[in-house]
Amino acid sequence: MKAVLCKAWGPPESLAVDTLPDPVPEPGEVVIEVKAASVNFPDVLIVQNKYQVKPDLPFVPGTELSGIVREVGEGVHHVKPGDAVVAVGTHGGFAELARMRGDDVMALPEGLDFETAAAFFMAYGTSYHAVADRGGLKAGETLLVLGAAGGVGLAAIGIAKALGARVIAAASSEEKLAVCRVQGADDTVDYSRENLRERLKALTGGRGPDVVLDPVGGDYAEPAFRSIGWRGRYLVVGFANGDIPRLAFNLPLLKGASLVGVFWGDYVRREPENCREDFRRLAQWIRDGRIRPHISARYRLENTASALRDMADRKVTGKVLVLP
Numbered sequence: 001m002k003a004v005l006c007k008a009w010g011p012p013e014s015l016a017v018d019t020l021p022d023p024v025p026e027p028g029e030v031v032i033e034v035k036a037a038s039v040n041f042p043d044v045l046i047v048q049n050k051y052q053v054k055p056d057l058p059f060v061p062g063t064e065l066s067g068i069v070r071e072v073g074e075g076v077h078h079v080k081p082g083d084a085v086v087a088v089g090t091h092g093g094f095a096e097l098a099r100m101r102g103d104d105v106m107a108l109p110e111g112l113d114f115e116t117a118a119a120f121f122m123a124y125g126t127s128y129h130a131v132a133d134r135g136g137l138k139a140g141e142t143l144l145v146l147g148a149a150g151g152v153g154l155a156a157i158g159i160a161k162a163l164g165a166r167v168i169a170a171a172s173s174e175e176k177l178a179v180c181r182v183q184g185a186d187d188t189v190d191y192s193r194e195n196l197r198e199r200l201k202a203l204t205g206g207r208g209p210d211v212v213l214d215p216v217g218g219d220y221a222e223p224a225f226r227s228i229g230w231r232g233r234y235l236v237v238g239f240a241n242g243d244i245p246r247l248a249f250n251l252p253l254l255k256g257a258s259l260v261g262v263f264w265g266d267y268v269r270r271e272p273e274n275c276r277e278d279f280r281r282l283a284q285w286i287r288d289g290r291i292r293p294h295i296s297a298r299y300r301l302e303n304t305a306s307a308l309r310d311m312a313d314r315k316v317t318g319k320v321l322v323l324p
Contacts, residue, residue, distance in 0.1 A: 062093025
């Protein structure tokens with residue numbers, strides 16, 4: 001099979017497409033013929049040895065994929081050869097064939113095609129866990145989404161609207177904000193040219209947003225927290241900016257606000273039944289037309305490094321796919 005191979009830690013350009021033996025499943029594993037794999041920010045970090053998961057070199061990156069089961073190992077009974085499935089793991093997805101843990105593989109929900117499924121689970125699972133579970137967003141409340149044009153950001157917009165909330169989307173260009181409006185954002189902030197705090201004050205009548213979703217970190221975290229409303233919830237999702245911000249503890253005190261961590265990967269492992277219920281609800285919302293993943297680009301397997309570079313340079317809106 002052909003696969004993208006990380007032979008040494010480094011930037012996306014150090015990746016190469018190589019020919020490897022077809023994988024054979026160990027007990028508890030599944031081999032999948034990959035139809036589509038999505039690019040996520042952890043894929044950019046893991047090849048640079050900057051992620052909390054550190055596979056042994058060499059390895060095939062790629063966390064999220066959909067496809068057809070080729071073969072199952074001993075002890076796997078919930079899927080069988082020929083089944084359409086989706087998988088979310090730590091690596092292995094950017095290849096013609098992927099060997100995944102059986103626990104990371106589930107049947108493709110009814111009504112989802114391979115591309116939608118590959119673009120769906122990680123971003124929408126993260127955003128639903130963040131917004132609905134950790135943030136407790138309610139109908140009539142206001143959600144501010146930082147980095148709103150990314151995969152997690154756009155997913156959060158759709159989920160918040162499905163919950164009946166108002167959404168303020170913040171991003172770095174008018175082009176990105178236009179995509180946010182198509183996905184349902186009620187108001188937008190271009191923080192490359194507008195003062196974030198002043199704009200939020202104007203948009204909320206001085207009250208501030210009830211919930212802030214932040215997958216970016218960096219310089220906008222503190223002004224966003226300073227703008228949060230009374231009893232607000234600030235959702236720490238990730239640090240796509242590359243800078244982990246520092247926050248003075250008096251700010252949560254003065255706002256009566258909560259700083260809430262969102263670690264979807266451990267949520268999946270620790271609370272699998274709650275996670276499955278999330279996906280059942282999200283899949284139904286897709287079938288009902290209430291949410292729809294935004295796929296902005298598709299890359300061939302040999303162009304995977306370019307896909308990761310675009311993600312690293314924050315040129316991506318929504319989700320991008322690698323199609324073996």
